[in-house]
Amino acid sequence: MNLIGAERICAMDSAEVDRLAQLLFEYQISSNKLEHCAAMLVFGSHDERVAHYAAKLYRQGWSSKIVFTGGLGRITKRLWHESEADRFARIAEQEQVPASAILRENKSRNTAENIRNIQKLLKQEGLEEKKLLVIERPYRALRTRVTLTCQWPKLDFIISSLPLTYEEYAHWYESGRAPISKHEFISILVGDTQRNLIYPSRGWQDPVEIPEVVLSAAHELARQGYTEQLLSNVSSW
Known part of the structure; x- marks a missing residue:
């Protein structure tokens, strides 16, 4: 798809926008059945509900440590x-998670930095060879x-996502x-689909199949102006 000089259209019916965006959302879902792990690894974002979900899992006994990772990203x-x-x-502590159970990696600005910094932190804590319960937003899980799996191939982990549907997120x-706005949320879905296409060739992610219907939906939403989270150095994808 060539976006050079593309105009922001945004003339599509809202129901059709939701239909296409839901395809991207559901494509990214990649959760496992919950099991006890030595620690939770919680990726930060603008969605504080992920922190509440992690605290709930801690109270239920799914792990005895929580590692929160994330500095300030593009949005936050x-x-x-x-x-x-x-x-x-801070949210987790307010939700009855003791400070002694919390580790923080608060310098990273992207996922690659997250992983490098977490590896160092877990090694210091003697957790580098333990199984991790990764907590993510559902539309970022894949x-x-x-x-x-690309940048930390020896890591033993499962993923659990905030149990919300596209409709609940859209609402x-x-x-x-x-x-943030719904427009930016959908732009994130488009941007992540693009990254799943581009990043494997840069060695940043393992390759993943993108169904044609999903890629077509991402292209159409980009044509409609949902472009804020697209890579700035990629003109065609």
Whole structure:
């Protein structure tokens, strides 16, 4: 798809936008059955509900440690003055997770930095060879999985995602309670689909099949103006 000089159209019926966006959302879902692990690894983002979900799993006994990772990313650097990891850790403490059970990696700005910094932290804590329960947003789970298998091939992990549907996410963004707009949420879905296509050739993710219907949906949404989270140095995909 060539986006050079593309105009922002956004004239598509909202129901059709939702249909296409739901294809991208459901394509990214990649969760496992819950099992006890030595520690949880929680990737930060603008969605604080992930921190609440991790705290709930801790209280239920699924792990005895929580590692929150994330500095300030593309979106959160304009929302907050504290790192994603620090913000999520504060939420977890408010949800009855003891500070002694929490580890923080609060310097990384992207997933690759997340992984490098987490490896160092877990080694210091004697957890580098333990099984991890990775906590993610459902629409980021597949990308996180193939990034971990590529950049940390020896890691033993499972993924559990916030148990919400596309409709529930869309309603949250439409309600005004979310920290970003629904337009930007859909732009994230488009951008992550593009990254699943581009990043394997750069050695940043393992290859993953993208069904033609999913790629076509991403292209159509990009033509409709959902482009904020596309890679700036890629003109054709």
